[in-house]
Amino acid sequence: MDRRKPLTPAPAPRQEGAEARSAAARRPSSSLPPVTAANSNTRVTTGRPPAVRGTPGRPARPDEARPTNSNTRVAPARLVVPAPVQARAPARETNHGLNSERMRAALVARLRAQGIADERVLEAVLAIPRHRFVDEALASRAYEDAALPIGHGQTISQPWIVARMIAAARNGRELGKVLEVGTGCGYQAAVLAGVAREVYSIERIKALHELARNRLRSFRLPHVRLVFGDGMLGVPSAAPFDAIVVAAAGLKIPDALLAQLVVGGRLVAPEGGARQKLVMIERTGAQSWVRTDLEAVRFVPLQSGVLL
Numbered sequence: 001m002d003r004r005k006p007l008t009p010a011p012a013p014r015q016e017g018a019e020a021r022s023a024a025a026r027r028p029s030s031s032l033p034p035v036t037a038a039n040s041n042t043r044v045t046t047g048r049p050p051a052v053r054g055t056p057g058r059p060a061r062p063d064e065a066r067p068t069n070s071n072t073r074v075a076p077a078r079l080v081v082p083a084p085v086q087a088r089a090p091a092r093e094t095n096h097g098l099n100s101e102r103m104r105a106a107l108v109a110r111l112r113a114q115g116i117a118d119e120r121v122l123e124a125v126l127a128i129p130r131h132r133f134v135d136e137a138l139a140s141r142a143y144e145d146a147a148l149p150i151g152h153g154q155t156i157s158q159p160w161i162v163a164r165m166i167a168a169a170r171n172g173r174e175l176g177k178v179l180e181v182g183t184g185c186g187y188q189a190a191v192l193a194g195v196a197r198e199v200y201s202i203e204r205i206k207a208l209h210e211l212a213r214n215r216l217r218s219f220r221l222p223h224v225r226l227v228f229g230d231g232m233l234g235v236p237s238a239a240p241f242d243a244i245v246v247a248a249a250g251l252k253i254p255d256a257l258l259a260q261l262v263v264g265g266r267l268v269a270p271e272g273g274a275r276q277k278l279v280m281i282e283r284t285g286a287q288s289w290v291r292t293d294l295e296a297v298r299f300v301p302l303q304s305g306v307l308l
C-alpha cells in the first residue's frame, strides 16, 4: 500500500475480513489483500455467497423493508431482563410524560445488562424521550427494545442497536464531528447529540427529513444539522468526521464514507443483503482501514438517490 498517494479521487480502501477464529479479531490491513464483497467474511457460518457482489442500492426485498424486523440485532440478547409492566401500558399522552423517565431508566438498565458499557452513551439514551419520535399510537411501545415503523417503509432503530453503534464508533473518545447516514425520525441523531460536539445527519426521503426536523425542533439541539440528500455520498462539505454511523444496510460500505473519516476515526455500519452483519471500520492511515465484524443484524436497505 502506498500511503503517499493523494486521497482524491477517493482510493479503494483496503479492508480486512473477519478472522476465521474470531469475528472480532483484528490485525493490520497492510498484510492482507484488498477485500471484496465476496471474500470479506471468512467465517463459513456467516459468510455471504458470492452472488451478493454488486452495487449497493438495489431495491428492498420485501422481507428487508418490513418495519417490525428491521434495524435490529438478529441474535437474541444473552441476558434478557423483562420490560417493566408500564412499558406495555395503553397509550395515553399524559402517561408518557409521567412514566417515560422511569421507562427509559428501565430501558437503560436492560441495555447495560445486554452488554452496553459506555456510560456516556447510556446517559444520552436516558436523556432522549424516544416516545416523541414515534406516532402516538406506538408511543406506549417506545421503551421496548424494538424497532418500530416510522412510515415510508422505514423504522426507528432498536435502542440496543443505537447504543451499540454509537459506543463502537465512539470507542471512549470525545467526539467532535459525527455523521449519521439515515436520519429516519431523528432519534439516533438526538442520542448522538449527547456524545458529540457536532452532528450531521443525512436522509434520502424528503418526508422523513422533514419529520425529523419537526421532531427535533423542540429539543433545541443547535449542534445537530439535518441534511437532505443521498448519504451514500456522505457529506463532503462537512467532512472529515470523527465517526460515521450508518442506519441502513448496503451490500458494500460506500468508499465515499470511508474517505470522509479522519485518521483514527471509526465508521459503524450494517453490511449485506438477506444476511447482514454490523461492521466497524477504523481508518488507521491516509490509505489504510481496518475492519472488524460485529454481530448479525437486520437493517432496512441503503438505497441511492433521493425521494422527493
Ligand code: SAH
Binding pocket: 071, 154, 155, 156, 157, 158, 181, 182, 183, 184, 185, 186, 187, 188, 189, 202, 203, 204, 205, 208, 229, 230, 231, 232, 247, 248, 300, 301, 302, 303, 304, 305
Ligand atoms: N437513524 C434512525 C433509523 C432510520 S432507518 C433512527 O434514529 O432510528 C434508516 C434510514 O436510512 C431510513 O430513513 C432510510 O430512508 C435512510 N436511508 C437509506 N438509504 C439512504 C441513503 N443513501 N442516504 C440517506 N438516508 C438513507
